[in-house]
Every structure is written in structure tokens, then in C-alpha cells.
Amino acid sequence: MTFSDRSGRKPIVTVLMGDRPVVGLERVGALAEIRETDAAGLPAALRGADVLYLWDFFSGALEPAWNHADSLQWLHVAAAGVDKLLFPGLIESPVTVTNAHGVFDRPMAEYVLGAMLFSAKGFGQTRDQQHNRVWGRRTTRNIAGARVLIVGTGSIGRCTSRLLRAAGADVDGAGRVGRSADPDFGIVHASSDLAGIVGAYDYVVLVAPLTPQTDGIISADVLAAMAPTSVLINVGRGRLVDEAALARVLDDGGIAGAVLDTFAVEPLPPTSLLWGMKQVLISPHMASDADSWLEDLALQFESNFLTWQSGEPLPHPVDKALGYVPTSDSGK
Amino acid sequence: MTFSDRSGRKPIVTVLMGDRPVVGLERVGALAEIRETDAAGLPAALRGADVLYLWDFFSGALEPAWNHADSLQWLHVAAAGVDKLLFPGLIESPVTVTNAHGVFDRPMAEYVLGAMLFSAKGFGQTRDQQHNRVWGRRTTRNIAGARVLIVGTGSIGRCTSRLLRAAGADVDGAGRVGRSADPDFGIVHASSDLAGIVGAYDYVVLVAPLTPQTDGIISADVLAAMAPTSVLINVGRGRLVDEAALARVLDDGGIAGAVLDTFAVEPLPPTSLLWGMKQVLISPHMASDADSWLEDLALQFESNFLTWQSGEPLPHPVDKALGYVPTSDSGK
Numbered sequence: 314m315t316f317s318d319r320s321g322r323k324p325i326v327t328v329l330m331g332d333r334p335v336v337g338l339e340r341v342g343a344l345a346e347i348r349e350t351d352a353a354g355l356p357a358a359l360r361g362a363d364v365l366y367l368w369d370f371f372s373g374a375l376e377p378a379w380n381h382a383d384s385l386q387w388l389h390v391a392a393a394g395v396d397k398l399l400f401p402g403l404i405e406s407p408v409t410v411t412n413a414h415g416v417f418d419r420p421m422a423e424y425v426l427g428a429m430l431f432s433a434k435g436f437g438q439t440r441d442q443q444h445n446r447v448w449g450r451r452t453t454r455n456i457a458g459a460r461v462l463i464v465g466t467g468s469i470g471r472c473t474s475r476l477l478r479a480a481g482a483d484v485d486g487a488g489r490v491g492r493s494a495d496p497d498f499g500i501v502h503a504s505s506d507l508a509g510i511v512g513a514y515d516y517v518v519l520v521a522p523l524t525p526q527t528d529g530i531i532s533a534d535v536l537a538a539m540a541p542t543s544v545l546i547n548v549g550r551g552r553l554v555d556e557a558a559l560a561r562v563l564d565d566g567g568i569a570g571a572v573l574d575t576f577a578v579e580p581l582p583p584t585s586l587l588w589g590m591k592q593v594l595i596s597p598h599m600a601s602d603a604d605s606w607l608e609d610l611a612l613q614f615e616s617n618f619l620t621w622q623s624g625e626p627l628p629h630p631v632d633k634a635l636g637y638v639p640t641s642d643s644g645k
Numbered sequence: 646m647t648f649s650d651r652s653g654r655k656p657i658v659t660v661l662m663g664d665r666p667v668v669g670l671e672r673v674g675a676l677a678e679i680r681e682t683d684a685a686g687l688p689a690a691l692r693g694a695d696v697l698y699l700w701d702f703f704s705g706a707l708e709p710a711w712n713h714a715d716s717l718q719w720l721h722v723a724a725a726g727v728d729k730l731l732f733p734g735l736i737e738s739p740v741t742v743t744n745a746h747g748v749f750d751r752p753m754a755e756y757v758l759g760a761m762l763f764s765a766k767g768f769g770q771t772r773d774q775q776h777n778r779v780w781g782r783r784t785t786r787n788i789a790g791a792r793v794l795i796v797g798t799g800s801i802g803r804c805t806s807r808l809l810r811a812a813g814a815d816v817d818g819a820g821r822v823g824r825s826a827d828p829d830f831g832i833v834h835a836s837s838d839l840a841g842i843v844g845a846y847d848y849v850v851l852v853a854p855l856t857p858q859t860d861g862i863i864s865a866d867v868l869a870a871m872a873p874t875s876v877l878i879n880v881g882r883g884r885l886v887d888e889a890a891l892a893r894v895l896d897d898g899g900i901a902g903a904v905l906d907t908f909a910v911e912p913l914p915p916t917s918l919l920w921g922m923k924q925v926l927i928s929p930h931m932a933s934d935a936d937s938w939l940e941d942l943a944l945q946f947e948s949n950f951l952t953w954q955s956g957e958p959l960p961h962p963v964d965k966a967l968g969y970v971p972t973s974d975s976g977k
Contacts, residue, residue, distance in 0.1 A: 419789055419813075426812065427762030434759045436926070440772045443927045446920045448912035450929040452936045457751055479811040480758065481751075580780035588778045594768070595775045597782040604784045 316363070316622040317344075324622060325384075327362040329355060331369020337611020341618045356381040364621070366614060367391065367398070376400040382408070387621055391610040393417050393469065393601065394550060395631055396523035404633040411617055414629040414638050416609045417601035418472035421548055424600035425473050425518055426480055428572035429456055432516075432544045437570075437594055457481035462514040464488075464504055464530070465521030465549060467640050471497040473520060485514075489526065504530060508538045516544050522637040523550035533558035537567060544570045548600040551576035560586045563593060574600040648695070648954040649676075656954060657716075659694040661687060663701020669943020673950045688713040696953070698946060699723065699730070708732040714740070719953055723942040725749050725801065725933065726882060727963055728855035736965040743949055746961040746970050748941045749933035750804035753880055756932035757805050757850055758812055760904035761788055764848075764876045769902075769926055789813035794846040796820075796836055796862070797853030797881060799972050803829040805852060817846075821858065821967075836862060840870045848876050854969040855882035865890035869899060876902045880932040883908035892918045895925060906932040 316324045326345045328335060329352065338347060350358035352374035359365065359381040367375070367390040379402045387409045390398055395412055403410070431437065433454040442449045459482045463470045466488035474484045474497045486498030487507060495501045502510050504521070507530065511517055517539060521527045531545070531554040539545070545568060547554055556577050562568055570592035576585075579598055587593050603609070621627055629638050648656045659680045660667060670679060682690035684706035691697065691713040699707070699722040711734045719741045722730055727744055735742070763769065765786040774781045791814045795802045798820035806816045806829045818830030819839060827833045834842050836853070839862065843849055849871060853859045863877070863886040871877070877900060879886055888909050894900055902924035908917075911930055919925050935941070953959055961970045 420785075420787055423762065423787055423789070423813075424766055424785075427759070427766045427768065430755065430759030430762055431768055434756055436759065436763055436768060436928075437772055439928050440769055440926065442929070443920060444776075446915045448929045450931045450934070452934045452938060453752075453756075453931065455752055455755055455935045457755070476812065479813075480808065481811075583778045588775060594772065596768075596771050597774070597780045599782045599785065602782070602784045603787045606784060 314624055316624070319624070324363040325361055326364040326366060326618070327355075327358045328366045329369055329372060329374065331372065333369070333607070335368045336607050337615060340615050344622060345618070359383075359385070363387070364389070364618070373397070376402065379403065382406075387411070387627065389614055389617055391614065394522055396550065396636060399633060399636060409627055410631040410633055411627050411629065412631055412638065413610055413613060415468055416606065416613055418469050420603040420606070421469050421520065421600050422473040422476040424548055424574070425520070425546055426476055428546045428548075428594070428596075429459070429461070429477070429482070429516055429544070431572060431594060432546075432570050433459070437591065441591065455481075458483055459515045460513060461485070461516045461518060462487055462502075462511060463498070463518045463520060464507070464553075465519065466495070466498060466501055467520070467522070467637060470520045471640065473518065474498055482516075507531070507535045511535055511539045511543075513540075514543060515540070516546060519545070519547040519549040519553050521549045521553060523552055524636040528552055529555055531555060531559070533562075536562040539568045541566060542569050544568065544572070546572045548574045551579065556585075556587070560590075563587075563590055570594075572596065574598055646956055648956070651956070656695040657693055658696040658698055658950070659687075659690045660698045661701055661704060661706065663704065665701070665939070667700045668939050669947060672947050676954060677950070691715075691717070695719070696721070696950070705729070708734065711735065714738075719743070719959065721946055721949055723946065726854055728882065728968060731965060731968060741959055742963040742965055743959050743961065744963055744970065745942055745945060747800055748938065748945055750801050752935040752938070753801050753852065753932050754805040754808040756880055756906070757852070757878055758808055760878045760880075760926070760928075761791070761793070761809070761814070761848055761876070763904060763926060764878075764902050765791070769923065773923065787813075790815055791847045792845060793817070793848045793850060794819055794834075794843060795830070795850045795852060796839070796885075797851065798827070798830060798833055799852070799854070799969060802852045803972065805850065806830055814848075839863070839867045843867055843871045843875075845872075846875060847872070848878060851877070851879040851881040851885050853881045853885060855884055856968040860884055861887055863887060863891070865894075868894040871900045873898060874901050876900065876904070878904045880906045883911065888917075888919070892922075895919075895922055902926075904928065906930055 324345045327348045348358045352372050355374045356378040361384050363386050365388045385408050389411045393413050433456050435453050461482045461484045464487045466486045477484050486501040487504040488501045491503035492501045536558050572594045574596040632639050656677045658677045680690045684704050687706045688710040693716050695718050697720045717740050721743045725745050765788050767785050793814045793816045796819045798818045809816050818833040819836040820833045823835035824833045904926045906928040964971050
């Protein structure tokens with residue numbers, strides 16, 4: 314029985330717009346009353362709304378408007394990370410939160426594989442030499458048999474592990490809870506002990522969500538424990554890493570290089586030492602964004618909306634206490 | 646029965662040295678008389694030699710010295726391509742030629758995958774922006790489902806196809822003889838018809854040997870038939886491509902980009918227009934050279950030598966008329 318059958322009216326869907334044009338609301342618009350609003354209009358647009366669709370997830374407009382959310386049942390955010398979204402009033406409420414679970418898995422897995430090969434094959438130095446028309450032949454690493462630690466065992470980490478393994482790398486995981494015989498990782502180390510284990514890996518890949526437990530998880534101690542030949546790849550959140558300590562360890566040769574797609578402050582300030590480091594690739598928070606991403610996000614919301622209005626449980630809800638979508642299997 | 650048992654003497658192995666230090670002759674040296682020579686000494690060192698080991702394969706010293714090769718049975722070249730080596734006197738002789746078959750398969754397959762991801766994820770532009778401290782977020786392509794044509798179905802092409810398929814790409818081959826149901830490629834197109842087929846592919850990858858049939862195979866017509874969104878990756882030989890036509894088609898936007906590891910003249914002359922093209926990565930003929938390559942080449946010669954002196958047939962001989970090692974299966 315649909316929402317309309319149950320209530321005798323169309324559901325009200327409030328859409329918080331943003332800098333990028335909202336796409337894909339045609340089908341939902343035929344079944345619901347759509348209220349498009351900007352941040353200033355959010356309090357009024359929340360009153361009576363059944364669904365809130367945060368198309369512009371970077372907005373901090375929700376918390377101050379929260380006491381106007383008098384009828385809200387479901388909030389969908391068109392992003393993977395919900396660290397900037399969650400606040401006590403939302404966490405304690407019965408509102409179901411869903412996110413862009415799965416949409417970014419494959420683009421991010423490919424970005425990580427590309428980052429590994431970028432480092433292994435020395436493409437950064439090759440590009441720099443090209444600017445100076447320098448022909449500098451040298452030998453490079455293979456990724457076959459390379460040891461990789463993926464920090465973060467959600468759906469993105471799992472998709473990444475499967476792709477890196479298919480390409481010949483030897484992958485373990487690190488997550489909140491250590492375990493063995495994981496279908497995608499085999500061994501999953503407890504991420505509370507990273508300093509004790511990172512030294513064994515050629516690549517340390519960060520795809521974890523930002524939570525109180527992961528904030529600063531790649532500390533100076535963990536960086537010091539990494540191998541001098543190893544490479545850090547961060548496509549998770551900038552604040553997972555102690556950025557000042559990272560700049561020091563890179564400068565000292567404590568690790569060989571880094572590919573960084575996220576930073577504590579974005580855009581990365583022009584004063585950051587990281588910009589000028591030849592052994593670092595500065596990538597502007599784009600690992601997740603395949604050409605089709607806006608369409609993929611729109612299709613996902615449409616699919617979730619059809620599920621919700623039919624009265625069925627929404628797939629892959631965010632665990633608001635944990636701060637992410639828990640997965641313990643291949644996410645299928 | 647070994648060579649020494651048969652002949653009552655140790656075999657004579659002449660080694661043409663080069664710019665890089667020869668490694669790994671210890672075991673062979675215990676079983677053979679080693680004559681190390683430079684190009685000037687080659688005529689004298691060839692007389693009476695049973696085996697010639699071309700460690701420095703770029704030398705053109707062999708053809709003028711060939712009439713001194715009065716006892717030669719086997720020639721091993723520590724390289725994959727034999728196009729610079731073969732000449733009529735050698736082709737018509739009974740001397741068996743072997744090359745670095747298999748040693749470069751995995752490094753080159755990884756380089757091609759890295760080149761695809763470099764292009765798909767826009768790492769060149771990202772690196773260029775980094776130099777100017779520009780934060781330029783944008784969307785990028787996935788390689789999942791990308792259509793790839795690999796021109797060259799020898800052991801390198803096969804290893805490349807297997808790796809790209811494992812990473813999610815959709816790969817066909819092009820070779821001297823068209824066929825279907827190939828174990829590594831499925832469809833293999835006849836490379837005589839490239840202009841008729843290249844338009845359907847997102848990536849065209851060149852791993853073919855340079856032969857009279859493949860010289861200039863990527864002609865202006867073939868380049869004109871490629872899709873405007875497509876990328877050319879050449880890790881085979883520079884002369885496979887009409888380089889002037891390539892520069893024009895890149896400049897006109899006829900194709901989207903290129904990753905080039907080999908060139909008609911190497912090092913690529915500073916005057917080449919290709920150096921300055923942002924959509925091109927100029928790589929200094931290093932796709933094949935993993936960190937372990939010298940050791941891998943040395944181990945391969947040692948293994949082949951032990952086979953030869955035992956009187957067994959040498960594995961994977963070069964077909965001197967074709968100009969490469971023919972393979973019709975997975976090369977296993």
C-alpha cells in the first residue's frame with residue numbers, strides 16, 4: 314500500500330538545492346509534491362515535509378532548521394560521507410537516513426588502482442620531465458604481489474579490494490573490528506592497532522568514513538611506522554590523516570609518496586607544503602565522480618523513493634550512531 | 646647428453662656487452678668459455694663461438710661481423726623486439742634465435758592498465774594543475790566496460806588482455822590473422838582492416854612487433870577512423886604509428902589523447918610537437934622495465950643456456966621470417 318493509499322494525499326518531498334543543478338526528479342514529481350528550496354528557505358520548506366532530499370549535501374543548513382521538521386520520515390543525502398550531516402537531534406530522531414551507498418564504489422576503486430599504478434610506474438615524474446622535454450628512462454615497480462592495506466571495510470573498501478586483487482595485488486583490510494576469513498579481505502585488522510601493522514604494506518589506502526574513532530587515525534606514530542618505500546593513498550576524508558605529520562614524513566623520506574584526494578581544508582590552501590612535493594599527487598576531491606555521477610545519484614533517489622512510498626524498508630540505511638552504512642559482506 | 650659430452654670441450658659463449666653492466670653469468674661461466682666483447686671486437690670474438698648472447702641488443706654490430714660466425718648455433722637477445730636485429734644473412738642461416746619472451750609481459754600489461762587509468766582519471770591534467778596550485782575538480786571516466794582493441798596478439802598482448810579484462814574492460818584483439826574464439830581475446834580482427842574497426846573502441850593499444858606488415862599500421866586513415874573520445878596507447882614500437890599524422894589528429898581533436906612510450910626516433914627529439922601536447926603523456930621507452938628486469942633477463946638466459954647445452958629444443962624461438970615469436974594460445 315503506497316503512501317498515498319495510506320494517507321489519502323501525495324507525500325511532500327523537500328529538496329535542498331545547491332550549486333549544481335538538480336536532475337532526475339521527473340518520476341518522483343509525478344508521485345509527490347516537490348518543494349525545492351535553498352538554505353534560507355529550508356525552515357519553512359521542512360514544515361509538513363515527509364521526505365528531505367539533500368542534493369547539496371555540503372550545506373550546514375539542516376541543524377539550525379531541525380525543529381521545523383515536524384513530519385519527517387526519511388532523509389536522503391546524495392553523498393557517501395555523512396560526517397558533515399549528522400548532529401544530535403537527527404541522530405536521536407526516528408528519521409531514517411540513507412546515502413549514496415554503492416554509487417561511488419566503482420569509480421573510487423578505479424581511482425585507487427589508478428593511483429597505485431601512477432605511483433608504481435612513476436607517471437608523476439614522467440609528466441614533470443615531459444614539461445622540460447627530458448627523456449629520463451628508469452625502472453619502475455610492478456603491482457603484482459604488492460601488499461596493500463585498505464583502511465575502511467564498507468562497500469567502497471570492498472569494491473576496491475576486489476578490483477586490486479583482480480589486478481594482482483595482495484590485499485588486507487583494517488576496520489573497527491578485527492576479524493579473519495572476511496569474503497573480500499581475508500584478514501581484517503583492528504584499526505586501533507595500525508601502528509603495529511602498517512610497516513608490512515607497500516600501499517596504505519584510506520577509504521574509511523570520518524567518525525570520532527577514525528579522526529586522525531593516520532597519526533604521526535602510524536606514519537612513522539610505515540615503510541620508507543610505501544605510498545599513502547587517501548580517497549576517504551582529509552581529517553583521517555595528521556596532515557602536518559604527513560608533510561614532515563614525506564619531506565624526511567619516511568614514506569616514498571602519496572596520492573591525496575581529500576584534505577582537512579578544501580580546496581587545499583595555496584600555502585600547503587603538499588602542493589610542491591614532487592612525490593605527492595594533489596587530486597581535487599574527485600575520486601568518486603565518474604562522468605555519470607549526477608545521473609547515478611538521481612536514479613538512486615528515484616529507486617529509493619519508489620521503495621519508501623510502497624512502504625517497504627529502505628535499503629542500506631545509515632547507522633546514525635556509527636556514522637556510516639555498516640556492511641559485513643560483499644554488499645550485494 | 647650435454648654439449649661437452651658430445652664435443653669433448655666446453656661451449657664458447659660470446660657476450661656482446663653494452664652500456665649497462667652484464668649480470669648473472671656466474672652459472673653459465675662455470676659451464677662455458679665466456680668471451681666478453683664490445684662491438685669492435687665482435688668479429689674476432691664470433692669466430693669459433695657456439696652461442697652469441699646480445700646483452701646490448703641496440704648494437705648494429707652483428708650484420709657486418711656475420712661472416713665471422715663460423716660455428717654459431719644459437720643467438721639470444723635480451724630484448725623483446727627483434728626488428729633491429731634481423732637481417733637476411735641471419736634469417737637464412739640455421740642459427741636459432743631466442744629473445745626475452747615473457748619477461749616483459751607483466752610489466753607492460755601493468756603499464757597499459759596504468760596508462761588507461763591515467764587517461765580515464767585525468768591524472769595528467771591533475772598533475773599540471775598541481776604545478777600551478779589549481780584546485781580543478783571535474784568528473785572522469787570509468788574503465789569498467791570500456792572497449793579496448795589490443796593490436797598484437799603475442800605473449801605481451803595476451804597478458805595485457807587478461808589484466809584489462811580482470812579490471813573490467815571489454816577487450817578484443819587485432820593480429821595478422823583474424824579469428825574468433827581466441828582464449829585471451831575472443832574476437833581477433835585482421836589488422837589489415839584496422840580502419841574499418843577502430844571507431845568502435847575507447848582505447849587502441851599497440852603492443853605489436855615492428856615488421857614489414859606492421860610498419861606504419863596506424864596510418865592517417867586509421868587515426869581518422871578513431872573516435873574523438875578515444876585514446877591511443879603505444880608501448881610497441883614508434884614506427885607502428887604515422888607520427889606526423891598522429892600529431893595532426895591530436896591537434897585537431899580527432900582523438901582525445903595518447904600515452905606514448907615508443908617513438909620513431911628515440912630519445913624523442915626536443916623539436917617534436919608531441920612534447921607540448923597536454924593530452925599526451927610522453928614516456929621514455931620504459932613500459933617494459935620493472936625494477937627486477939636485469940635479473941629477470943639474466944635468469945632467462947641462464948635457463949635457456951642449461952636447456953641448450955643439454956641438447957633439448959630451446960623454448961619460444963623467434964620465427965625469423967615473421968620477425969617475432971608466434972603464439973596462438975595463452976603462451977603457457
